[in-house]
Amino acid sequence: MTGGLSVSRTVGRLSAVVLALFGGACSHRDRIVIGAKNFTESDFLAELLAQQIERRTGLPVERRLHLGGTYVCHEAITSGKIDLYVEYTGTAYTEILKHPPIADADSVYRADSLEYAKTLGLTWGRPLGFNNTFAITVRRADAEKYGLRTISDVARIAPRLRAGFGYEFLQRADGFGGLARAYGLRFAAPPTAMDLGLTYRALAQGNVDLIAGNSTDGTIQALDLVALEDDRHYFPPYDAAPVMRTELVTRHPEVARALAELAGKLSAAEMRRLNLAADVEHRDIAALAREWLAKNLP
């Protein structure tokens, strides 16, 4: 009996401490915390949103960049450790909401917004304007030699090619298995599973002939590679858009208004250029964001 009581008392005390920690954070915070996943584009977008919020609302924004993958950011925002981050519609649809992939961008966005609002207390902002989809990528020399423009073109000569993919692409519901079925892809050998970052180098060096990168990666341009068109629309849309805690939107509607100004303003070509500037030319993302805002949203 006493044991049970003391356990429940300990639990009570612990939750009080936890509450105090969170409550403390909440009460003096008109500080907004923005998160990002662990790659350059996500960091840049978080910085861009942070600067836009700061200059339009005057509210201080704390940056928690490079947090980890989709899962980590999702946990952080649902538990209130961060107030917003940039998510991709297709990723939320397949990875978080666990739906089988579909191709229509509007349906995906609508389903995401609805279910996030209903079950998670999260609000989707308008998409920023670009789709960072998987990019089936080959060397320019091969694209020219075999006349490759679409993934269907590759399916014809796939038995002559070696593929290398990151582990995530090999495992995801909207990854390699479905792609191979959708296009009837048969490679010379099963694709080599390797680190995603190394696939670019392996492709450029000719160790593999085909990889799955991200369509907004600056390295595609830098290494003279060609991203092929997904002509059968296998990949769901991955439109980047801010995801915010609904509580933040209610408390500070001006934040949502500031972010709405960014809707549709950032094209895929522009995002590729920015990634290239950050990754290959090692430019500072804060400076890049400042320049972009000054030029596009004066």
Next chain:
Amino acid sequence: MNLLRFYGDHAREAFGLLGQHLVLVGASTFLAVLIGVPLGVLLTRRPAWRGPVLGLANVFQTIPSLALFGFLIPLPFLGGIGARTAIVALVVYALLPIVRNTYVGISGVDPAVREAGRGMGMTDGQLLTMVEIPLGLGVIFAGVRVATVVGVGTATIAAAIGAGGLGVYIFRGVSTVDDTLILAGALPAAILALIADGLLGLIERRLAR
């Protein structure tokens, strides 16, 4: 429980990866001994080289594996993707303990014993094979043991360059946030390291006697 079910469903694959892992560790440790022991002996003959060579081996150890793979991919013969590149990287990581322990083992031989050998008219080669290596063998082998045990853990990174091994489960698990998968790779690697340590420890005690 999940883990047992996973192994039940994927027994063939799991054994295949375990086999690849053993080959990676075995081949890389073997090559590291082939390179590291003569190098360690050389250092006892050329003391001026000791600083630079051990320093370099030290630096090699600090290179993050993904960066090392990045450097290796474009290299002819040594590089590319697959088991060969992974083994080259593992050899690089295994060299330091082997070279250092060989040097220490041989230079720790009692000078009086060495003098006695010389006095009996031994050549440098005879001194090495008949006196110094037998006496230093315990220490040299301790280096091989460290290299092997560390290698069992390090070999999980081979999965980053398409060389397979138990790291495949770890990489898959990390990319899909699946703890069962991560454990499916990490747990047998840890057990393997303990077994290797135990077995090599037994041999080492024999040699030291």
